[in-house]
Amino acid sequence: MFALQSICKHFEKRGGKPFPALQEVNLEIGAGEFLSIIGPSGCGKTTLLNLIAGFIEPTSGRVLKKGAEIVGPGPDRTMMFQDYALFPWLTVADNIAFGLGAQRLSASERDARVRHFISLVGLDGFEKAYPSQLSGGMRQRVSIARALAPDPDVVLMDEPFAALDSLTRDRLQEELLAIWSRAQKTFVLITHNVEEAVFLSDRVVVMGSRPGRIHSVIDVAIPRPRAPEIRVRDPLFLDIKHEVLDLLGRVTPAVERH
Amino acid sequence: MSLLQANAHSPERGAAAPTDVGQTRPTTFPFAEAKYFLPLLVVPLLWEIGVRSAIINANLFPPPSAIGAALIDLARAGMLWRDASASILRVLVGFSIATLAGVGLGLLLGRLSLLARYVLPLIEVIRPISVIAWIPIAILWFGLGDRPAWFLIALGAFFPIFTNTYDGARSLADVYVRVARCFGAPRALFIRQVLLPATVPHILTGMRIGLGTGWTCVIAAELVSATSGLGYMIQLARTTIETEKVLAGMLVIGLIGFAMNSLMLLIERRLTVRQGLPD
Numbered sequence: 019m020f021a022l023q024s025i026c027k028h029f030e031k032r033g034g035k036p037f038p039a040l041q042e043v044n045l046e047i048g049a050g051e052f053l054s055i056i057g058p059s060g061c062g063k064t065t066l067l068n069l070i071a072g073f074i075e076p077t078s079g080r081v082l083k084k085g086a087e088i089v090g091p092g093p094d095r096t097m098m099f100q101d102y103a104l105f106p107w108l109t110v111a112d113n114i115a116f117g118l119g120a121q122r123l124s125a126s127e128r129d130a131r132v133r134h135f136i137s138l139v140g141l142d143g144f145e146k147a148y149p150s151q152l153s154g155g156m157r158q159r160v161s162i163a164r165a166l167a168p169d170p171d172v173v174l175m176d177e178p179f180a181a182l183d184s185l186t187r188d189r190l191q192e193e194l195l196a197i198w199s200r201a202q203k204t205f206v207l208i209t210h211n212v213e214e215a216v217f218l219s220d221r222v223v224v225m226g227s228r229p230g231r232i233h234s235v236i237d238v239a240i241p242r243p244r245a246p247e248i249r250v251r252d253p254l255f256l257d258i259k260h261e262v263l264d265l266l267g268r269v270t271p272a273v274e275r276h
Numbered sequence: 277m278s279l280l281q282a283n284a285h286s287p288e289r290g291a292a293a294p295t296d297v298g299q300t301r302p303t304t305f306p307f308a309e310a311k312y313f314l315p316l317l318v319v320p321l322l323w324e325i326g327v328r329s330a331i332i333n334a335n336l337f338p339p340p341s342a343i344g345a346a347l348i349d350l351a352r353a354g355m356l357w358r359d360a361s362a363s364i365l366r367v368l369v370g371f372s373i374a375t376l377a378g379v380g381l382g383l384l385l386g387r388l389s390l391l392a393r394y395v396l397p398l399i400e401v402i403r404p405i406s407v408i409a410w411i412p413i414a415i416l417w418f419g420l421g422d423r424p425a426w427f428l429i430a431l432g433a434f435f436p437i438f439t440n441t442y443d444g445a446r447s448l449a450d451v452y453v454r455v456a457r458c459f460g461a462p463r464a465l466f467i468r469q470v471l472l473p474a475t476v477p478h479i480l481t482g483m484r485i486g487l488g489t490g491w492t493c494v495i496a497a498e499l500v501s502a503t504s505g506l507g508y509m510i511q512l513a514r515t516t517i518e519t520e521k522v523l524a525g526m527l528v529i530g531l532i533g534f535a536m537n538s539l540m541l542l543i544e545r546r547l548t549v550r551q552g553l554p555d
Binding site: 099105117 | 451452454455459461462465469470473474
């Protein structure tokens with residue numbers, strides 16, 4: 019589905035020499051895959067996501083979708099933003115309909131699509147609610163529904179759970195997983211939480227920093243559906259989790275370890 | 277040096293810190309309780325006592341009772357209504373022009389920063405020219421009557437509306453722009469569902485301040501370039517040395533301005549709350 023080939027991305031530092039955010043990154047993302055990207059701060063994981071989204075262009079190398087180079091952002095690659103970035107002045111239904119803005123749909127088609135995704139994420143009855151009236155979990159579901167509505171090839175997620183307490187985080191991960199299996203879409207998630215990455219993903223990409231690069235890619239061969247309790251009980255889960263933790267320990271410079 | 281000082285026209289907004297999404301809290305309606313009107317009764321009362329005990333010169337400071345009588349005279353003669361409605365009508369025309377121009381240009385420059393860099397210096401040089409300084413050229417251009425007044429009101433009301441709209445549009449949170457780009461939202465949808473709603477609180481603040489400015493401008497315009505309106509009325513009363521009528525007219529000017537501002541505050545509050553902003 020997606021292929022990143024020999025990607026290098028340099029950012030101009032103010033008055034200084036270019037700062038290499040990503041160096042020689044190669045990655046393939048399969049259709050329907052749940053892929054997580056994990057790494058220490060400054061490893062370029064957000065840069066990688068922005069490249070796929072089309073917000074930025076690589077300095078060298080190519081980002082391909084189905085063999086064609088990606089030019090600019092588009093509703094075929096939607097994003098679930100940090101803190102959800104819902105419009106506080108739009109209702110749940112209108113926020114989701116905003117995701118369909120680029121498509122020429124009749125009002126009835128659009129309403130039907132919105133209704134479909136509202137039930138997919140289990141928000142029936144909240145069509146007319148405003149984001150401020152929803153819990154954090156419900157806002158996340160609106161954000162996913164908005165991202166899924168244009169029928170994208172991939173949904174990109176930039177640390178959606180970063181600001182949450184661990185209980186909420188666990189619950190929202192389970193919800194996300196359920197929605198992913200219902201939606202049958204490719205999901206790419208950025209996180210700095212190992213358990214989250216392993217629990218959700220088919221593969222975990224471990225990145226290193228200075229310069230940002232892919233260190234290793236771990237297959238998570240845990241059967242689905244995955245029950246919440248595998249996070250504490252399943253020996254295979256714990257093995258993979260420790261493997262990723264170990265890799266992260268190796269790629270993280272000593273000063274950044276806590 | 278920043279060309280456009282934030283909040284240049286709205287000192288009230290400076291106190292409430294704008295939140296991250298570029299929203300401002302609605303200004304609190306300050307006249308909610310009757311007791312706050314007490315000074316409006318006490319000061320005229322002291323004034324009346326001062327005149328009656330001959331501490332204050334009644335020729336220069338006609339007592340409130342005389343002003344009240346003059347007001348009733350003016351109302352009975354029908355002049356008050358005619359002049360007040362003439363002034364209000366002029367303000368509505370000028371204010372509408374200013375709103376269209378100020379909101380339009382504010383949104384445009386707020387989103388097109390390159391264009392703004394070229395246009396703002398022009399605006400900032402014109403802005404310090406007081407509306408009073410425009411009166412001579414307005415008369416030369418438009419003659420006497422409604423049209424110079426419309427022009428002067430529109431000019432005075434334009435700047436607060438433009439400045440606030442511009443600030444609002446410019447401070448639109450970057451993430452909302454990214455959301456719109458990500459979903460490929462067409463420009464019309466972006467303006468209707470993102471830019472305008474995010475900017476509405478700023479626009480309303482600008483409109484409220486602009487309406488107040490417009491109301492001061494209409495009086496200034498009528499003093500010299502009109503043959504009707506409250507400004508013309510007090511000027512006429514001055515020439516016939518009817519001091520109590522001058523003050524009665526001023527009182528009406530103040531009360532109508534107060535009513536306009538209160539109405540705008542109510543609209544501001546109503547619309548901002550209904551938008552479902554974070555509570």
